[in-house]
Amino acid sequence: MLTTEEILFTLDHCDDAGLFNFISLSHPYVYLIDCRINVFRDSFGKWAIVSEVLGYNPRGESIRLEIRYFGNCLVNLEVENGQTYNYYNVEPIDWDSFNETIENERLKPDAAFWLVRGVQIPLSHNKQDYVDDGIKLREYKPDEISAEEVGRLIIQQDRHLFRATDAELNKSIPDGLDKILVIDEWYHKEFSQSKSAFEKKEMLSRFDLSNEFIKQMIQQDLELKANHNKELWNDRPGSYETWQQIAEVIVTGDPSRYKPTVAPNSHWKNWPEGGTM
Numbered sequence: 001m002l003t004t005e006e007i008l009f010t011l012d013h014c015d016d017a018g019l020f021n022f023i024s025l026s027h028p029y030v031y032l033i034d035c036r037i038n039v040f041r042d043s044f045g046k047w048a049i050v051s052e053v054l055g056y057n058p059r060g061e062s063i064r065l066e067i068r069y070f071g072n073c074l075v076n077l078e079v080e081n082g083q084t085y086n087y088y089n090v091e092p093i094d095w096d097s098f099n100e101t102i103e104n105e106r107l108k109p110d111a112a113f114w115l116v117r118g119v120q121i122p123l124s125h126n127k128q129d130y131v132d133d134g135i136k137l138r139e140y141k142p143d144e145i146s147a148e149e150v151g152r153l154i155i156q157q158d159r160h161l162f163r164a165t166d167a168e169l170n171k172s173i174p175d176g177l178d179k180i181l182v183i184d185e186w187y188h189k190e191f192s193q194s195k196s197a198f199e200k201k202e203m204l205s206r207f208d209l210s211n212e213f214i215k216q217m218i219q220q221d222l223e224l225k226a227n228h229n230k231e232l233w234n235d236r237p238g239s240y241e242t243w244q245q246i247a248e249v250i251v252t253g254d255p256s257r258y259k260p261t262v263a264p265n266s267h268w269k270n271w272p273e274g275g276t277m
Contacts, residue, residue: 002045004247008238011049011070015193020086022191022237023051023068025266030055031148031275032268033063034155034162039181039246040173046073047250048173052164054092054155056148056275058105062098063151064089067164069172076172088171092116092162098147107145114154116161121154129153134269148275152268181255185264187242189235196225 014020025032034054041047048071056063068087069077078085091098094115101111101123113120124130125145130137135152137145155162169179197203198218207214237243241262248257268274 002047002251004244004251006072007047007247007250008243010072011237011243013193014070014086020070021068023053023188024190024192025053025188025268026190026271026274027055028273028277029059029275030057030064031146032271033148033151034159034268035266036163037181037183037186037246038164038169038179039183039249040071040177040179041250041253042177043253046174046177047071048073048177049246049250050164050169050173052169054151054162056146056151058147058275061102062091062095063093063147064091065162065164065168067168067171071173073174073177074172075174090164090168102147105147107147107150114150116158119158119161121158121161123150124153180253181246181249181258183246183258185266187240187260187262187264188266189237189240191235191237192232193229194225196222198222 011022014022023035024030025035030053032053032055034052036052038050038052039048040050048069050070051066051068053066053068054063055066066087066089070086074086078088097113097115101108101114107123107125109125111123111125113122115121125143127137127143127145130145130149130153133153133156135149137149139145151162198221204218207218209215209218238247241260245258245260249255
């Protein structure tokens with residue numbers, strides 16, 4: 001029988017192999033715009049959690065929707081160079097439409113609209129529109145509006161166009177699971193666990209392990225990584241109520257088990273470090 005402990009263990013140890021990662025709202029390369037959690041289950045013990053994180057990646061020159069999977073029944077996951085990953089990206093905005101309106105990460109003066117899933121969404125150059133919606137413009141130069149600021153404004157009017165479609169959500173979920181809970185905002189902690197490069201045999205083979213200096217260098221790196229992981233472990237998903245309650249929803253099939261007592265912090269305003277690298 002499925003237990004909450006099993007679900008939380010899966011979340012806590014999702015990146016033990018260094019390939020699956022937990023949800024990140026403060027990725028250094030991504031300016032957060034929006035996010036959501038979808039919860040799936042069936043009556044036979046299969047379950048899946050699918051997160052959606054929409055953000056602007058200047059390096060990728062696009063606003064991308066990252067769809068990330070956790071569960072005990074995942075299928076059709078992305079594979080690259082023989083390695084399996086628990087996420088993939090879709091771009092709801094037509095690439096040409098986006099890049100014709102953005103230059104040096106800023107909205108061009110003559111930009112009129114973005115084509116989002118085939119729908120023309122008008123773009124605003126009126127700074128007051130952003131102020132009225134609580135968006136403080138960075139304005140490196142007068143009258144500049146950044147790509148993520150545009151996204152943060154228009155998603156408030158046309159959010160459904162930027163969310164994952166059922167087909168996109170179900171890509172790596174087997175047939176027969178029901179979506180029983182959707183969470184638009186939640187209390188979140190960043191969490192990761194990573195291995196030292198020296199834990200890989202192919203890395204160690206490059207060094208003369210009989211050299212005492214090299215041995216000490218490797219040992220110090222291993223200890224630093226272990227201590228770092230130990231500190232981060234305190235913020236693992238299973239340590240706080242968001243995921244504890246979601247696990248209860250999955251086990252019982254009762255969405256009312258999700259009753260958060262902690263104020264949500266998943267809004268982009270709470271993750272200013274995202275995209276700053």
